[in-house]
Amino acid sequence: MARNDQIPIPVVRRLSLYLRELELFQANDRHTVSSKDLGEALGLSDAQVRKDLAWFGQFGQPGVGYRVGELAGRMRRILGTDKKLNVMLVGVGNVGRALIAFRGFGGRGFDVMAVFDKDPTKIGTTVQGSIPLRVQDPAEMRETAERHSIKLGILAVPTPAAQTAFEEMVAAGIRGVLNFAPVALQHDSRVAVASVDLAVHLEQLSFQILTPSA
């Protein structure tokens, strides 16, 4: 399968999941894994797993499977997480503080290196993540982003402030934003946006349990 075609979005979504499973296999000292193993762990068919991986080259051995360590390394390189990636956080409310305290992504290549909030009573205070961070004025955003080569940001401000804060981030050079505000951010294709909306997820579940087969 051609590496130069556009990679389908569903494939990219599953890529991260494959990596997560591979790290689990690795932790359990498994050295090889078949498309069937990976598929079962994630509720996918073996054919799907092979087709997905085929987008990025051929790294399986017929009769054996995939070498866990090698495949994980390749996936990290594809996703860009083989090197540490610095991240900024905008908005130090409940959600923001929980995200900093939650160390779940440090081990996966992401480091929160700067936090911003426009509330003057918060600026200058310290929040505890993997390292203590001073809450900065959004006016410093551009300079800080450049100094730490930050290209990714997490947006966790109240809904009415989201679009404006988002635009500040883009102006500061941020290229990808993970948005926690329940609003569709207006943006062009120079920025990637992913959104997490609690209510939306719960609504999906509500619909699914309401509907006979799903």
Next chain:
Amino acid sequence: MARNDQIPIPVVRRLSLYLRELELFQANDRHTVSSKDLGEALGLSDAQVRKDLAWFGQFGQPGVGYRVGELAGRMRRILGTDKKLNVMLVGVGNVGRALIAFRGFGGRGFDVMAVFDKDPTKIGTTVQGSIPLRVQDPAEMRETAERHSIKLGILAVPTPAAQTAFEEMVAAGIRGVLNFAPVALQHDSRVAVASVDLAVHLEQLSFQILTPSA
């Protein structure tokens, strides 16, 4: 379009987003909205919006558009959020506490009515949400779920405890689980599962900004 066919998952995902936008239009005193308006707000084509809505009946007026209030009401009924839905939260760590403090979904029809944690030092303490809630022993889960007719749960325990806690929830009668642990929960089709994994989302963004066109 037939109402009895299985509704595609992508359609269901967008349904929630339509509702969110409709509520915004409603707050701005707009009474009608066209498929073009809705599409622009969400980055979708007008044809897509119409096709999606067609799954649930015909409620637009040619030359005019859709009546905002009526459509929002219909969508809530479809999603099951026209009535308040009770939700339980399992795991009162950083993530769990942030989710309770975050009032973002109370206004959308969901109420956290019970919280559980297996840590004995937490059981019996009170956490502050829209109402104060006593942290309960997971042993009480089934009985509490029945008393409050809770069918939806949020899982926010540490990764190694996730699968077990999940199974407790299912045994207690929970039919839909929103999972915050970075692990694929093994489950059959009697339960609906949705997952939010910070690292996965950040990896998506990293990939997108690494790839020329996306």
Next chain:
DNA sequence: TTTTGTGAATTGCTTCACAGCA
């Protein structure tokens, strides 16, 4: 004129099925 609702065309994704390698 504006905008819906919808068949038809198209594009995209997944599953099938099997040749070929270890």
Next chain:
DNA sequence: TGCTGTGAAGCAATTCACAAAA
């Protein structure tokens, strides 16, 4: 034998394009 990689087939979702309604 066990498992990959991949064309071909099948299925699903999106876009097109236009008749009909307000």
